[in-house]
Amino acid sequence: MGGLFRTGISSYEPCFVVQSLKRENLVLSDEEKQMAKTLRIELNKCFEQQVKPFLKSLANKNLLWYETIDSKLKQSVFSESSWRNLPNLSGTYLLSDVIDQDDALSTQFYKDGKWIVSDYFLGAMIKKFGDDTDQIMRALRMFIFHEALHFSFQKLTENTAEGIGRFPKVLERADYEADVWAMFWEYAFSSHYNLTSEKSPQKFFEALHLSAVNTMWAFDIVESDPDEMQLRRIIRYLSLYFNLARILDRKVVDIVSIANQLGSAPIIDIKGLKLKADSEGRIIASFVEIDLPNLAIGVYHSNKVHRLGTFGEAFNVSNLINAFKRRESDSLIQFAKKIWELIK
Known part of the structure; x- marks a missing residue:
């Protein structure tokens, strides 16, 4: 795509x-x-x-x-x-x-x-x-x-x-x-x-x-450099993996239910990664310099706010970040399924 x-x-x-x-x-x-x-x-x-x-x-x-x-x-x-x-x-x-x-x-x-x-x-x-x-x-x-x-x-x-x-x-x-x-x-x-x-x-x-x-x-x-990535790109990956988890839900049975899932765009964000601006002003997130006590993911979906990690539902965001660092797509799919199970 x-x-x-x-x-x-x-x-x-x-x-x-x-x-x-x-x-x-x-x-x-x-x-x-x-x-x-x-x-x-x-x-x-x-x-x-x-x-x-x-x-x-x-x-x-x-x-x-x-x-x-x-x-x-x-x-x-x-x-x-x-x-x-x-x-x-x-x-x-x-x-x-x-x-x-x-x-x-x-x-x-x-x-x-x-x-x-x-x-x-x-x-x-x-x-x-x-x-x-x-x-x-x-x-x-x-x-x-x-x-x-x-x-x-x-x-x-x-x-x-x-x-x-x-x-x-x-x-x-x-x-x-x-x-x-x-x-x-x-x-x-x-x-x-x-x-x-x-x-x-x-x-x-x-x-x-x-x-x-x-x-x-x-x-x-x-x-x-596997130790960093554009923040926007991280969010884009999370959104695609989240959508993959949604369409794999057992309640999704036909083209209409797929459209109803994908037609509702999730809002996903992450905090706790050290950020910097590159020479073109784009925001780059570090996978190495991490504020672990404050590392968390926020999701707004179906009119509800969800926090995963710090002060939220139990979820190991550090392992998710390590999967990004190691470029482990299969692990990220499993993390997305866990997120979906926690908030749906």
């Missing part, structure tokens, strides 16, 4: 998937470079032969976006809130865009209507996903769908995106909407082309969330 803001005709500010991909930290073998080239060809084929025909099939449907995906979603929270105002996928710029096939070395990700998927971008994903082309293609589609909402609808344009990383709460909400919206469109796309092996919507959305967090980790693992 996407995450770069268009900050001008040809540049981006990191947001969702890619932080600041450092070339010196990512060395690709000749085999991996060839695989990256093949992936660009496959992405272009998917974009031209599947995504664009899918967009054209949506263009003449006079329905709200969620009704286009599944008529049963009229009974979900999507019909009762700001979700209702989001566009159909066909209402983005994607139909006129193309996948660049030539620029393997660019540090840009979009220019003049072209998505530029460089060796460095794909290389990080190859390191994480190996030769699982289906997983990489799914992650790339969600990335593009997510970004399409940002700059086609959410007004994250060259006029608004400069320095946007200094507004973490604004980005948190914009990204949450783009995440959920992109996942539901990937669900519709995969259903349209029968691309999924998952046996139920619940299993499918579990796979989408795992794809999203694994894509994020693909780039974070490349980063040189």
Whole structure:
């Protein structure tokens, strides 16, 4: 699932998937470079032969976006809130865009209507996903769908995106909407082309969330310092893991109950980590310098405030932070399930 803001005709500010991909930290073998080239060809084929025909099939449907995906979603929270105002996928710029096939070395990700998927971008994903082309293609589609909402609808344009990383709460909400919206469109796309092996919507959305967090980790693992992370990114991980735990609840049985869970955005925060501002004014949290007596997580969900850790419900936040430091996604999934069990 996407995450770069268009900050001008040809540049981006990191947001969702890619932080600041450092070339010196990512060395690709000749085999991996060839695989990256093949992936660009496959992405272009998917974009031209599947995504664009899918967009054209949506263009003449006079329905709200969620009704286009599944008529049963009229009974979900999507019909009762700001979700209702989001566009159909066909209402983005994607139909006129193309996948660049030539620029393997660019540090840009979009220019003049072209998505530029460089060796460095794909290389990080190859390191994480190996030769699982289906997983990489799914992650790339969600990335593009997510970004399409940002700059086609959410007004994250060259006029608004400069320095946007200094507004973490604004980005948190914009990204949450783009995440959920992109996942539901990937669900519709995969259903349209029968691309999924998952046996139920619940299993499918579990796979989408795992794809999203694994894509994020693909780039974070490349980063040189495991002892710190952008605070906004920590919250983003926690939100995705929390949503994964919610959709795995036994009460979630169909697409409507999935929408009702994901349509209610949790507010999650953490205290007790030493913070600093980087050279661009973004807030960085330390996984080493910790105020242990005050280390806690706060969650606002279903009209209730929950504190886990200090002065709250019993929960070992230190172990969760250690899981972040060690990049242990499976452990973070288990922590998210515990959080959900404590507050639901």
